[in-house]
Amino acid sequence: MNFLTxxxxxxxxxxxxxxxxxxxxxxxxxxxxxxxxxxxxxxVSLIFLLMGLEFLGLVFIIVYVGAxxxxxxxxxxxxNLKSTIxxxxxxxxxxxxxxxxxxxxxYLLIFTYHIIMY
Amino acid sequence: VTSPFLYxxxxxxVIIYLLxxxxxxxxxxxxxxxxxxxxxxxxxxxxxxSLQAFADALKLLVKKTLYPQSSDLMIFVxxxxxxxxFSFLTWSVIPFHSGSSFSNNNYSxxxxxxxxxxxxxxxxxxGWASNSKYAFFGIIRxxxxxxxxxxxxxxxxxxxxCCTGTLNITGMVxxxxxxxxxxxxxxxxxxxxxxxxxxxxxxxxxxxxAESELVxxxxxxxxxxLFVLFFLAEYANMILMSTLIxxxxxxxxxxxxxxxxxxxxFLALKTFLxxxxxxxxxxxxxxxxxDQLMEFCWKTILPFxxxxxxxxxxxxxxxxxxxxxxxxxxxxxxxxxxxxxxxxLYPAVDNFNLELPFELVDLEVRLIEIDDLVKxxxxxxxxxxxxxxSLINYLWGISL
Numbered sequence: 001m002n003f004l005t006x007x008x009x010x011x012x013x014x015x016x017x018x019x020x021x022x023x024x025x026x027x028x029x030x031x032x033x034x035x036x037x038x039x040x041x042x043x044v045s046l047i048f049l050l051m052g053l054e055f056l057g058l059v060f061i062i063v064y065v066g067a068x069x070x071x072x073x074x075x076x077x078x079x080n081l082k083s084t085i086x087x088x089x090x091x092x093x094x095x096x097x098x099x100x101x102x103x104x105x106x107y108l109l110i111f112t113y114h115i116i117m118y
Numbered sequence: 119v120t121s122p123f124l125y126x127x128x129x130x131x132v133i134i135y136l137l138x139x140x141x142x143x144x145x146x147x148x149x150x151x152x153x154x155x156x157x158x159x160x161x162x163x164x165x166x167x168s169l170q171a172f173a174d175a176l177k178l179l180v181k182k183t184l185y186p187q188s189s190d191l192m193i194f195v196x197x198x199x200x201x202x203x204f205s206f207l208t209w210s211v212i213p214f215h216s217g218s219s220f221s222n223n224n225y226s227x228x229x230x231x232x233x234x235x236x237x238x239x240x241x242x243x244x245g246w247a248s249n250s251k252y253a254f255f256g257i258i259r260x261x262x263x264x265x266x267x268x269x270x271x272x273x274x275x276x277x278x279x280c281c282t283g284t285l286n287i288t289g290m291v292x293x294x295x296x297x298x299x300x301x302x303x304x305x306x307x308x309x310x311x312x313x314x315x316x317x318x319x320x321x322x323x324x325x326x327x328a329e330s331e332l333v334x335x336x337x338x339x340x341x342x343x344l345f346v347l348f349f350l351a352e353y354a355n356m357i358l359m360s361t362l363i364x365x366x367x368x369x370x371x372x373x374x375x376x377x378x379x380x381x382x383x384f385l386a387l388k389t390f391l392x393x394x395x396x397x398x399x400x401x402x403x404x405x406x407x408x409d410q411l412m413e414f415c416w417k418t419i420l421p422f423x424x425x426x427x428x429x430x431x432x433x434x435x436x437x438x439x440x441x442x443x444x445x446x447x448x449x450x451x452x453x454x455x456x457x458x459x460x461x462x463l464y465p466a467v468d469n470f471n472l473e474l475p476f477e478l479v480d481l482e483v484r485l486i487e488i489d490d491l492v493k494x495x496x497x498x499x500x501x502x503x504x505x506x507x508s509l510i511n512y513l514w515g516i517s518l
Contacts, residue, residue: 031246035193038239058228062272066235067265073242074261077254 009050017043030076038069129220132209140353141171147397154401181342189339190247197244198340198347204237205351208358213288214382215371227285230362231272234317237351238264241326244348245336256335259408260319260326266415267316273423274310277303277430278366283441291370293441295377298369306426307367309419311395314359316411318352321400325408356396357389364388 020043023036041064048057145160145168152159160167185191211226213219219226238261245257279285281302282293300307316323327335337348364370368388373379434440488502 031243032193035243042236054223054225055228058225058232061232062228062235066232066238066268070235070238070242070261070265074258077246077258 006050010047013043013046013050017047030079031073034069034073034076037072038065041065041069125220129210132220133206136206136209136354136357137350139357140350141175142168143353143357143393144171144174145169146393147400150394150397151401154398175346178342178346183342183344186249186339188249190249193243193247194339195344197240197242197247198344198351199240200243201237201240201351202347204233204240205354205358208233208237209354211287212358212361212365213291213370214385216288216292216380218382219288222288223286225285226287227275227279227290230287231268231275234355235268237355240348240351241336244340248336248339250339252332252334252338253336256326256328256332256338259328260336263316263319263323263325263411266412267313267419270309270415270419270423271313271317273420273427274306274313275366277306277423277427280427280430280434281441287365291365291372294369294372298367298372298374300367300369303367303426306423307363309423310367311363311392313415313419314363315396315399316415318355318359320356320396322403322405323411324405325411328405357393360389360392360396361385363392368392 017040020036020040024033024040027033027036042061045057045060045065048054048060148170149159149167160170163169163173185194208230210220211223211229213222213226221229223229241260242257245253245260248254278290278299281299282290284290284293315321319326325335327337332338337345340348364385369384370388371380371382371385373381373384484505488505491502
Protein backbone atom coordinates (compact mmCIF):
# COMPACT_ATOMS: atom_id res chain seq x y z
CA MET A 1 0.00 0.00 0.00
CA ASN A 2 1.32 3.40 -0.86
CA PHE A 3 1.36 6.45 1.35
CA LEU A 4 -1.79 8.02 -0.13
CA THR A 5 -3.93 4.89 0.24
CA UNK A 6 -2.74 4.46 3.80
CA UNK A 7 -3.65 8.06 4.62
CA UNK A 8 -7.07 7.86 3.00
CA UNK A 9 -7.85 4.61 4.80
CA UNK A 10 -6.65 6.04 8.09
CA UNK A 11 -8.87 9.10 7.70
CA UNK A 12 -11.82 6.87 6.84
CA UNK A 13 -11.30 4.58 9.83
CA UNK A 14 -10.63 7.46 12.21
CA UNK A 15 -13.76 9.31 11.08
CA UNK A 16 -15.80 6.14 11.55
CA UNK A 17 -14.24 5.68 14.95
CA UNK A 18 -15.07 9.17 16.15
CA UNK A 19 -18.57 9.05 14.69
CA UNK A 20 -19.33 5.69 16.31
CA UNK A 21 -17.94 6.90 19.66
CA UNK A 22 -20.34 9.85 19.55
CA UNK A 23 -23.16 7.49 18.60
CA UNK A 24 -22.26 5.31 21.57
CA UNK A 25 -22.61 8.26 23.91
CA UNK A 26 -25.70 9.87 22.44
CA UNK A 27 -27.75 6.85 21.35
CA UNK A 28 -31.06 6.61 23.20
CA UNK A 29 -31.43 2.87 22.74
CA UNK A 30 -28.84 0.90 24.70
CA UNK A 31 -28.53 -1.77 22.02
CA UNK A 32 -27.85 0.84 19.35
CA UNK A 33 -25.20 2.33 21.63
CA UNK A 34 -23.57 -1.08 22.01
CA UNK A 35 -23.61 -1.76 18.28
CA UNK A 36 -21.91 1.59 17.76
CA UNK A 37 -19.36 0.63 20.42
CA UNK A 38 -18.64 -2.62 18.60
CA UNK A 39 -18.21 -0.66 15.38
CA UNK A 40 -15.73 1.56 17.25
CA UNK A 41 -13.78 -1.53 18.42
CA UNK A 42 -13.64 -2.86 14.88
CA UNK A 43 -12.37 0.49 13.61
CA VAL A 44 -9.67 0.62 16.27
CA SER A 45 -8.48 -2.81 15.22
CA LEU A 46 -8.56 -1.74 11.56
CA ILE A 47 -6.31 1.18 12.45
CA PHE A 48 -3.99 -1.25 14.23
CA LEU A 49 -3.95 -3.42 11.12
CA LEU A 50 -3.17 -0.36 9.03
CA MET A 51 -0.21 0.42 11.28
CA GLY A 52 1.07 -3.11 10.71
CA LEU A 53 0.27 -4.21 14.25
CA GLU A 54 -1.52 -7.28 12.96
CA PHE A 55 -1.37 -9.37 16.10
CA LEU A 56 -2.62 -6.57 18.34
CA GLY A 57 -5.47 -5.73 15.97
CA LEU A 58 -6.67 -9.32 15.67
CA VAL A 59 -6.41 -10.00 19.39
CA PHE A 60 -8.29 -6.75 19.96
CA ILE A 61 -11.15 -8.07 17.82
CA ILE A 62 -11.10 -11.52 19.42
CA VAL A 63 -11.02 -10.21 22.99
CA TYR A 64 -13.10 -7.04 22.85
CA VAL A 65 -15.55 -7.79 20.06
CA GLY A 66 -15.65 -11.55 20.34
CA ALA A 67 -15.97 -11.85 24.10
CA UNK A 68 -16.40 -8.59 25.97
CA UNK A 69 -18.95 -6.83 23.77
CA UNK A 70 -20.96 -10.03 23.41
CA UNK A 71 -21.27 -10.22 27.17
CA UNK A 72 -22.32 -6.55 27.24
CA UNK A 73 -24.97 -7.25 24.62
CA UNK A 74 -26.08 -10.32 26.50
CA UNK A 75 -26.53 -8.33 29.69
CA UNK A 76 -28.20 -5.34 28.05
CA UNK A 77 -30.64 -7.53 26.15
CA UNK A 78 -31.87 -9.04 29.41
CA UNK A 79 -32.65 -5.65 30.98
CA ASN A 80 -36.06 -4.15 30.88
CA LEU A 81 -34.97 -1.08 28.96
CA LYS A 82 -38.23 0.83 29.18
CA SER A 83 -37.95 1.11 32.96
CA THR A 84 -34.50 2.73 32.91
CA ILE A 85 -34.52 6.46 33.47
CA UNK A 86 -31.72 8.81 32.55
CA UNK A 87 -30.28 10.19 35.72
CA UNK A 88 -29.36 13.86 35.58
CA UNK A 89 -27.01 14.70 38.43
CA UNK A 90 -23.86 16.25 37.01
CA UNK A 91 -23.99 19.92 36.27
CA UNK A 92 -22.68 21.53 33.11
CA UNK A 93 -19.53 22.82 34.87
CA UNK A 94 -18.48 19.41 36.13
CA UNK A 95 -19.12 17.91 32.72
CA UNK A 96 -17.05 20.51 30.91
CA UNK A 97 -14.29 20.18 33.52
CA UNK A 98 -14.12 16.43 32.92
CA UNK A 99 -14.08 17.09 29.18
CA UNK A 100 -11.21 19.57 29.48
CA UNK A 101 -9.19 17.20 31.66
CA UNK A 102 -9.62 14.37 29.20
CA UNK A 103 -8.65 16.62 26.29
CA UNK A 104 -5.52 17.64 28.23
CA UNK A 105 -4.66 13.98 28.94
CA UNK A 106 -5.13 13.18 25.27
CA TYR A 107 -2.87 16.09 24.33
CA LEU A 108 -0.21 14.81 26.75
CA LEU A 109 -0.52 11.36 25.21
CA ILE A 110 0.12 12.66 21.70
CA PHE A 111 2.92 14.94 22.92
CA THR A 112 4.77 12.12 24.69
CA TYR A 113 4.33 9.92 21.63
CA HIS A 114 6.09 12.54 19.55
CA ILE A 115 8.90 12.76 22.09
CA ILE A 116 9.36 9.01 21.95
CA MET A 117 9.22 8.90 18.16
CA TYR A 118 11.57 11.77 17.39
CA VAL B 119 -1.51 -13.09 -8.51
CA THR B 120 -0.45 -9.54 -9.28
CA SER B 121 -3.04 -7.94 -11.56
CA PRO B 122 -6.11 -6.61 -9.73
CA PHE B 123 -8.32 -7.96 -12.51
CA LEU B 124 -7.02 -11.50 -12.06
CA TYR B 125 -7.41 -11.06 -8.32
CA UNK B 126 -11.05 -10.12 -8.78
CA UNK B 127 -11.69 -13.12 -11.03
CA UNK B 128 -10.01 -15.43 -8.56
CA UNK B 129 -12.06 -14.17 -5.64
CA UNK B 130 -15.26 -14.38 -7.69
CA UNK B 131 -14.41 -17.97 -8.62
CA VAL B 132 -13.98 -18.89 -4.96
CA ILE B 133 -17.31 -17.29 -4.05
CA ILE B 134 -19.15 -18.93 -6.96
CA TYR B 135 -17.71 -22.36 -6.20
CA LEU B 136 -18.59 -21.89 -2.55
CA LEU B 137 -22.17 -21.00 -3.42
CA UNK B 138 -22.41 -24.04 -5.71
CA UNK B 139 -20.96 -26.16 -2.94
CA UNK B 140 -23.59 -24.89 -0.51
CA UNK B 141 -26.33 -25.58 -3.07
CA UNK B 142 -25.29 -29.15 -3.68
CA UNK B 143 -24.52 -29.70 -0.01
CA UNK B 144 -28.14 -29.01 0.90
CA UNK B 145 -29.30 -31.55 -1.68
CA UNK B 146 -26.75 -34.07 -0.45
CA UNK B 147 -27.91 -33.53 3.11
CA UNK B 148 -31.55 -34.07 2.21
CA UNK B 149 -30.72 -37.15 0.14
CA UNK B 150 -28.58 -38.79 2.85
CA UNK B 151 -31.13 -38.09 5.57
CA UNK B 152 -33.90 -39.38 3.32
CA UNK B 153 -32.10 -42.65 2.61
CA UNK B 154 -31.30 -43.07 6.30
CA UNK B 155 -35.01 -42.75 6.98
CA UNK B 156 -36.06 -45.02 4.08
CA UNK B 157 -37.41 -42.21 1.95
CA UNK B 158 -36.31 -41.07 -1.49
CA UNK B 159 -35.84 -37.38 -0.75
CA UNK B 160 -35.91 -34.78 -3.52
CA UNK B 161 -36.12 -36.57 -6.86
CA UNK B 162 -38.06 -34.33 -9.24
CA UNK B 163 -35.86 -31.38 -10.23
CA UNK B 164 -32.87 -32.49 -12.31
CA UNK B 165 -31.26 -35.93 -12.32
CA UNK B 166 -31.91 -37.60 -8.94
CA UNK B 167 -33.18 -34.29 -7.63
CA SER B 168 -29.71 -32.75 -7.76
CA LEU B 169 -30.98 -29.35 -8.93
CA GLN B 170 -33.50 -29.07 -6.11
CA ALA B 171 -31.41 -26.38 -4.40
CA PHE B 172 -31.68 -24.06 -7.40
CA ALA B 173 -35.45 -24.46 -7.50
CA ASP B 174 -35.59 -23.63 -3.78
CA ALA B 175 -33.33 -20.63 -4.22
CA LEU B 176 -35.45 -19.34 -7.12
CA LYS B 177 -38.59 -19.73 -5.06
CA LEU B 178 -37.06 -17.84 -2.15
CA LEU B 179 -35.61 -15.08 -4.31
CA VAL B 180 -38.86 -14.23 -6.11
CA LYS B 181 -40.79 -14.12 -2.85
CA LYS B 182 -41.77 -10.78 -1.35
CA THR B 183 -39.62 -9.74 1.61
CA LEU B 184 -41.75 -9.09 4.66
CA TYR B 185 -40.53 -6.96 7.53
CA PRO B 186 -42.08 -7.21 10.98
CA GLN B 187 -43.89 -3.98 11.75
CA SER B 188 -42.23 -3.39 15.11
CA SER B 189 -38.71 -4.28 14.04
CA ASP B 190 -35.70 -2.02 13.88
CA LEU B 191 -35.56 -2.13 10.10
CA MET B 192 -31.97 -1.06 9.50
CA ILE B 193 -30.53 -3.54 11.98
CA PHE B 194 -32.98 -6.18 10.78
CA VAL B 195 -31.53 -5.95 7.26
CA UNK B 196 -27.89 -5.56 8.37
CA UNK B 197 -27.90 -8.73 10.49
CA UNK B 198 -27.96 -11.30 7.67
CA UNK B 199 -25.59 -9.16 5.61
CA UNK B 200 -22.99 -9.17 8.40
CA UNK B 201 -23.24 -12.92 8.90
CA UNK B 202 -23.05 -13.60 5.18
CA UNK B 203 -20.12 -11.25 4.62
CA PHE B 204 -17.96 -12.60 7.40
CA SER B 205 -18.69 -16.25 6.75
CA PHE B 206 -17.50 -15.74 3.18
CA LEU B 207 -14.66 -13.41 4.15
CA THR B 208 -13.07 -16.13 6.26
CA TRP B 209 -12.27 -18.02 3.07
CA SER B 210 -9.72 -15.34 2.16
CA VAL B 211 -7.24 -16.86 4.61
CA ILE B 212 -8.02 -20.53 3.98
CA PRO B 213 -5.29 -22.10 1.83
CA PHE B 214 -6.38 -24.66 -0.77
CA HIS B 215 -2.81 -25.65 -1.46
CA SER B 216 0.52 -24.73 0.09
CA GLY B 217 0.47 -20.94 0.35
CA SER B 218 -2.36 -20.49 -2.16
CA SER B 219 -4.74 -18.46 -0.05
CA PHE B 220 -5.63 -14.85 -0.87
CA SER B 221 -3.82 -13.58 2.17
CA ASN B 222 -1.00 -15.83 3.27
CA ASN B 223 0.06 -13.99 6.38
CA ASN B 224 1.56 -14.92 9.71
CA TYR B 225 -1.73 -14.64 11.58
CA SER B 226 -4.26 -16.44 9.39
CA UNK B 227 -5.46 -18.57 12.32
CA UNK B 228 -6.25 -15.43 14.30
CA UNK B 229 -8.10 -14.07 11.28
CA UNK B 230 -10.29 -17.19 11.27
CA UNK B 231 -11.08 -16.76 14.97
CA UNK B 232 -11.72 -13.02 14.61
CA UNK B 233 -14.04 -13.46 11.62
CA UNK B 234 -15.96 -16.26 13.32
CA UNK B 235 -16.54 -14.04 16.36
CA UNK B 236 -17.60 -11.15 14.12
CA UNK B 237 -20.08 -13.25 12.13
CA UNK B 238 -21.86 -14.03 15.41
CA UNK B 239 -23.02 -10.39 15.53
CA UNK B 240 -25.17 -10.84 12.46
CA UNK B 241 -27.20 -13.46 14.29
CA UNK B 242 -27.37 -11.39 17.46
CA UNK B 243 -28.58 -8.14 15.95
CA UNK B 244 -30.84 -9.98 13.50
CA GLY B 245 -32.53 -11.93 16.25
CA TRP B 246 -32.84 -8.88 18.46
CA ALA B 247 -34.21 -6.63 15.72
CA SER B 248 -36.92 -9.15 14.83
CA ASN B 249 -38.68 -8.14 18.05
CA SER B 250 -40.09 -11.61 18.51
CA LYS B 251 -39.85 -13.84 21.58
CA TYR B 252 -38.87 -16.91 19.55
CA ALA B 253 -36.08 -15.11 17.73
CA PHE B 254 -34.91 -13.56 20.99
CA PHE B 255 -34.70 -16.89 22.84
CA GLY B 256 -33.00 -18.36 19.79
CA ILE B 257 -30.20 -15.82 19.83
CA ILE B 258 -29.80 -15.86 23.60
CA ARG B 259 -29.15 -19.58 23.31
CA UNK B 260 -26.98 -19.14 20.24
CA UNK B 261 -24.78 -16.52 21.90
CA UNK B 262 -24.22 -18.55 25.07
CA UNK B 263 -23.50 -21.69 23.08
CA UNK B 264 -21.19 -20.16 20.49
CA UNK B 265 -19.24 -18.12 23.04
CA UNK B 266 -18.68 -21.20 25.20
CA UNK B 267 -17.58 -23.38 22.36
CA UNK B 268 -15.37 -20.71 20.83
CA UNK B 269 -13.28 -20.84 23.99
CA UNK B 270 -12.68 -24.57 23.70
CA UNK B 271 -12.17 -24.27 19.94
CA UNK B 272 -9.48 -21.65 20.45
CA UNK B 273 -7.75 -23.65 23.17
CA UNK B 274 -7.68 -26.77 21.00
CA UNK B 275 -6.16 -24.77 18.17
CA UNK B 276 -3.50 -23.34 20.47
CA UNK B 277 -2.45 -26.84 21.48
CA UNK B 278 -1.71 -27.38 17.79
CA UNK B 279 0.00 -24.01 17.49
CA CYS B 280 2.39 -25.06 20.27
CA CYS B 281 3.38 -28.06 18.15
CA THR B 282 3.76 -26.00 15.00
CA GLY B 283 5.33 -22.76 16.13
CA THR B 284 3.29 -20.65 13.72
CA LEU B 285 -0.18 -19.15 13.40
CA ASN B 286 -0.03 -19.49 9.63
CA ILE B 287 -2.44 -22.17 8.42
CA THR B 288 -0.18 -23.17 5.54
CA GLY B 289 2.61 -23.64 8.05
CA MET B 290 0.35 -25.68 10.29
CA VAL B 291 -0.46 -28.03 7.42
CA UNK B 292 3.14 -28.28 6.24
CA UNK B 293 4.15 -29.22 9.77
CA UNK B 294 1.96 -32.32 9.43
CA UNK B 295 4.06 -33.68 6.58
CA UNK B 296 5.22 -36.75 8.51
CA UNK B 297 2.45 -37.11 11.04
CA UNK B 298 -1.08 -35.80 10.81
CA UNK B 299 -2.19 -34.17 14.04
CA UNK B 300 -5.15 -36.55 14.27
CA UNK B 301 -2.77 -39.26 15.50
CA UNK B 302 -0.88 -37.55 18.34
CA UNK B 303 -3.91 -35.39 19.24
CA UNK B 304 -6.67 -37.95 18.79
CA UNK B 305 -8.83 -36.82 21.76
CA UNK B 306 -8.51 -33.23 20.61
CA UNK B 307 -9.73 -34.26 17.17
CA UNK B 308 -12.99 -35.59 18.58
CA UNK B 309 -13.42 -32.57 20.84
CA UNK B 310 -12.77 -30.28 17.90
CA UNK B 311 -15.40 -32.04 15.81
CA UNK B 312 -17.93 -31.77 18.64
CA UNK B 313 -17.06 -28.09 19.16
CA UNK B 314 -17.46 -27.54 15.43
CA UNK B 315 -20.98 -28.99 15.59
CA UNK B 316 -21.83 -26.68 18.47
CA UNK B 317 -20.13 -23.69 16.87
CA UNK B 318 -22.17 -24.03 13.68
CA UNK B 319 -25.41 -24.68 15.61
CA UNK B 320 -25.82 -28.08 14.04
CA UNK B 321 -27.62 -31.14 15.31
CA UNK B 322 -27.48 -32.42 18.00
CA UNK B 323 -26.74 -28.91 19.33
CA UNK B 324 -29.14 -26.83 17.26
CA UNK B 325 -30.72 -24.93 20.12
CA UNK B 326 -30.64 -21.67 18.21
CA UNK B 327 -33.38 -22.99 15.94
CA ALA B 328 -34.97 -25.81 17.89
CA GLU B 329 -38.09 -26.38 15.81
CA SER B 330 -40.13 -28.05 18.52
CA GLU B 331 -39.61 -25.17 20.95
CA LEU B 332 -38.78 -21.99 19.07
CA VAL B 333 -40.49 -22.30 15.66
CA UNK B 334 -37.26 -21.51 13.79
CA UNK B 335 -35.12 -19.69 16.33
CA UNK B 336 -33.31 -16.52 15.33
CA UNK B 337 -34.56 -16.57 11.76
CA UNK B 338 -38.25 -16.92 12.61
CA UNK B 339 -39.13 -13.50 11.22
CA UNK B 340 -36.88 -13.74 8.20
CA UNK B 341 -38.11 -14.72 4.77
CA UNK B 342 -37.13 -14.53 1.13
CA UNK B 343 -33.71 -12.99 0.35
CA LEU B 344 -32.69 -12.27 3.93
CA PHE B 345 -33.40 -15.85 4.92
CA VAL B 346 -31.30 -17.02 1.95
CA LEU B 347 -28.38 -15.00 3.31
CA PHE B 348 -28.67 -16.62 6.76
CA PHE B 349 -29.02 -20.03 5.18
CA LEU B 350 -26.00 -19.60 2.90
CA ALA B 351 -23.93 -18.32 5.81
CA GLU B 352 -24.88 -21.30 7.96
CA TYR B 353 -23.95 -23.84 5.35
CA ALA B 354 -20.82 -21.96 4.32
CA ASN B 355 -19.81 -22.05 7.97
CA MET B 356 -20.33 -25.81 8.05
CA ILE B 357 -18.15 -26.25 4.98
CA LEU B 358 -15.59 -23.93 6.56
CA MET B 359 -15.54 -25.99 9.74
CA SER B 360 -15.08 -29.20 7.73
CA THR B 361 -12.22 -27.55 5.86
CA LEU B 362 -10.63 -26.42 9.12
CA ILE B 363 -10.91 -29.91 10.59
CA UNK B 364 -9.23 -31.41 7.55
CA UNK B 365 -6.56 -28.69 7.53
CA UNK B 366 -5.67 -28.84 11.20
CA UNK B 367 -6.05 -32.54 11.90
CA UNK B 368 -6.14 -34.51 8.68
CA UNK B 369 -3.18 -32.99 6.90
CA UNK B 370 -5.08 -30.74 4.51
CA UNK B 371 -3.78 -31.15 0.99
CA UNK B 372 -1.05 -33.62 1.98
CA UNK B 373 -1.30 -36.99 0.27
CA UNK B 374 -0.92 -39.88 2.73
CA UNK B 375 2.35 -41.83 2.22
CA UNK B 376 3.18 -40.00 -1.03
CA UNK B 377 3.69 -36.33 -0.12
CA UNK B 378 4.90 -35.55 -3.65
CA UNK B 379 1.38 -36.10 -4.97
CA UNK B 380 -0.14 -33.59 -2.52
CA UNK B 381 -2.76 -31.40 -4.12
CA UNK B 382 -6.01 -29.59 -3.44
CA UNK B 383 -7.83 -32.75 -4.43
CA PHE B 384 -6.94 -34.38 -1.12
CA LEU B 385 -8.18 -31.35 0.80
CA ALA B 386 -11.47 -31.58 -1.10
CA LEU B 387 -11.72 -35.31 -0.41
CA LYS B 388 -11.13 -34.95 3.32
CA THR B 389 -13.47 -31.98 3.56
CA PHE B 390 -16.16 -33.96 1.74
CA LEU B 391 -15.82 -36.84 4.22
CA UNK B 392 -16.18 -34.51 7.21
CA UNK B 393 -19.17 -32.80 5.57
CA UNK B 394 -20.84 -36.20 5.33
CA UNK B 395 -20.16 -36.76 9.02
CA UNK B 396 -22.05 -33.52 9.74
CA UNK B 397 -25.07 -34.88 7.84
CA UNK B 398 -24.97 -38.40 9.26
CA UNK B 399 -24.77 -37.05 12.81
CA UNK B 400 -27.81 -34.91 12.13
CA UNK B 401 -29.80 -37.93 10.99
CA UNK B 402 -28.63 -40.15 13.86
CA UNK B 403 -28.76 -38.24 17.12
CA UNK B 404 -31.61 -36.56 19.00
CA UNK B 405 -31.19 -33.05 20.34
CA UNK B 406 -29.58 -33.06 23.79
CA UNK B 407 -30.72 -30.88 26.67
CA UNK B 408 -29.44 -27.31 26.90
CA ASP B 409 -27.91 -27.60 30.37
CA GLN B 410 -26.18 -30.79 29.28
CA LEU B 411 -24.65 -28.89 26.39
CA MET B 412 -23.28 -26.15 28.64
CA GLU B 413 -22.02 -28.60 31.23
CA PHE B 414 -20.32 -30.60 28.53
CA CYS B 415 -18.48 -27.53 27.32
CA TRP B 416 -17.41 -25.97 30.60
CA LYS B 417 -16.97 -29.07 32.73
CA THR B 418 -15.64 -31.62 30.25
CA ILE B 419 -14.14 -30.14 27.11
CA LEU B 420 -12.52 -27.10 28.68
CA PRO B 421 -10.73 -28.80 31.64
CA PHE B 422 -9.57 -31.61 29.40
CA UNK B 423 -8.24 -29.24 26.77
CA UNK B 424 -6.45 -27.17 29.40
CA UNK B 425 -4.84 -30.29 30.82
CA UNK B 426 -3.88 -31.38 27.33
CA UNK B 427 -2.39 -27.95 26.65
CA UNK B 428 -0.17 -28.18 29.73
CA UNK B 429 0.74 -31.74 28.80
CA UNK B 430 1.71 -30.77 25.25
CA UNK B 431 3.82 -27.83 26.41
CA UNK B 432 5.62 -29.92 29.05
CA UNK B 433 6.25 -32.74 26.57
CA UNK B 434 7.69 -30.31 24.05
CA UNK B 435 9.88 -28.78 26.73
CA UNK B 436 11.24 -31.96 28.27
CA UNK B 437 11.67 -33.89 25.06
CA UNK B 438 13.40 -30.77 23.70
CA UNK B 439 11.12 -30.89 20.69
CA UNK B 440 10.02 -27.25 20.52
CA UNK B 441 9.26 -26.29 16.92
CA UNK B 442 11.32 -23.58 15.20
CA UNK B 443 9.86 -20.12 15.83
CA UNK B 444 7.97 -19.03 12.75
CA UNK B 445 7.08 -22.56 11.80
CA UNK B 446 8.57 -24.78 9.12
CA UNK B 447 10.64 -22.83 6.62
CA UNK B 448 8.67 -24.09 3.62
CA UNK B 449 5.72 -22.08 4.91
CA UNK B 450 6.10 -19.42 2.27
CA UNK B 451 7.12 -21.26 -0.89
CA UNK B 452 5.02 -19.16 -3.26
CA UNK B 453 6.44 -15.82 -2.27
CA UNK B 454 8.81 -14.18 -4.68
CA UNK B 455 11.88 -13.26 -2.71
CA UNK B 456 12.79 -9.60 -2.77
CA UNK B 457 16.22 -10.21 -1.39
CA UNK B 458 17.60 -12.69 -3.83
CA UNK B 459 21.20 -12.48 -2.64
CA UNK B 460 20.56 -12.61 1.08
CA UNK B 461 17.86 -15.17 0.65
CA UNK B 462 20.54 -17.80 0.16
CA LEU B 463 22.12 -16.82 3.43
CA TYR B 464 18.83 -16.55 5.27
CA PRO B 465 16.09 -18.83 3.94
CA ALA B 466 13.68 -17.45 6.51
CA VAL B 467 13.93 -13.99 4.96
CA ASP B 468 10.97 -14.90 2.72
CA ASN B 469 8.79 -13.71 5.56
CA PHE B 470 9.76 -10.13 4.81
CA ASN B 471 7.23 -10.01 2.02
CA LEU B 472 4.66 -9.64 4.72
CA GLU B 473 3.77 -6.02 5.31
CA LEU B 474 6.17 -4.40 7.69
CA PRO B 475 5.15 -1.75 10.22
CA PHE B 476 5.09 1.74 8.79
CA GLU B 477 8.16 2.93 10.72
CA LEU B 478 10.31 0.12 9.35
CA VAL B 479 9.72 0.80 5.66
CA ASP B 480 12.87 2.92 5.48
CA LEU B 481 14.96 0.04 6.80
CA GLU B 482 13.39 -2.32 4.28
CA VAL B 483 14.09 0.11 1.43
CA ARG B 484 17.71 0.33 2.57
CA LEU B 485 17.92 -3.46 2.60
CA ILE B 486 16.61 -3.71 -0.97
CA GLU B 487 19.14 -1.04 -1.97
CA ILE B 488 22.03 -3.02 -0.51
CA ASP B 489 20.70 -6.17 -2.12
CA ASP B 490 20.69 -4.45 -5.53
CA LEU B 491 24.20 -3.06 -4.99
CA VAL B 492 25.61 -6.45 -4.07
CA LYS B 493 23.92 -8.08 -7.03
CA UNK B 494 25.18 -5.49 -9.51
CA UNK B 495 28.76 -5.35 -8.32
CA UNK B 496 29.13 -9.06 -7.79
CA UNK B 497 31.91 -8.05 -5.42
CA UNK B 498 31.07 -8.62 -1.81
CA UNK B 499 31.65 -5.52 0.28
CA UNK B 500 32.19 -6.49 3.90
CA UNK B 501 30.68 -3.34 5.41
CA UNK B 502 27.54 -3.61 3.27
CA UNK B 503 27.10 -7.26 4.16
CA UNK B 504 27.50 -6.43 7.82
CA UNK B 505 24.89 -3.67 7.62
CA UNK B 506 22.46 -5.89 5.75
CA UNK B 507 22.95 -8.73 8.19
CA SER B 508 22.18 -6.53 11.15
CA LEU B 509 19.16 -5.12 9.31
CA ILE B 510 17.91 -8.62 8.56
CA ASN B 511 18.36 -9.72 12.12
CA TYR B 512 16.56 -6.62 13.37
CA LEU B 513 13.63 -6.94 10.96
CA TRP B 514 13.40 -10.69 11.41
CA GLY B 515 13.25 -10.22 15.17
CA ILE B 516 10.48 -7.66 14.84
CA SER B 517 8.48 -9.61 12.27
CA LEU B 518 8.28 -12.47 14.74
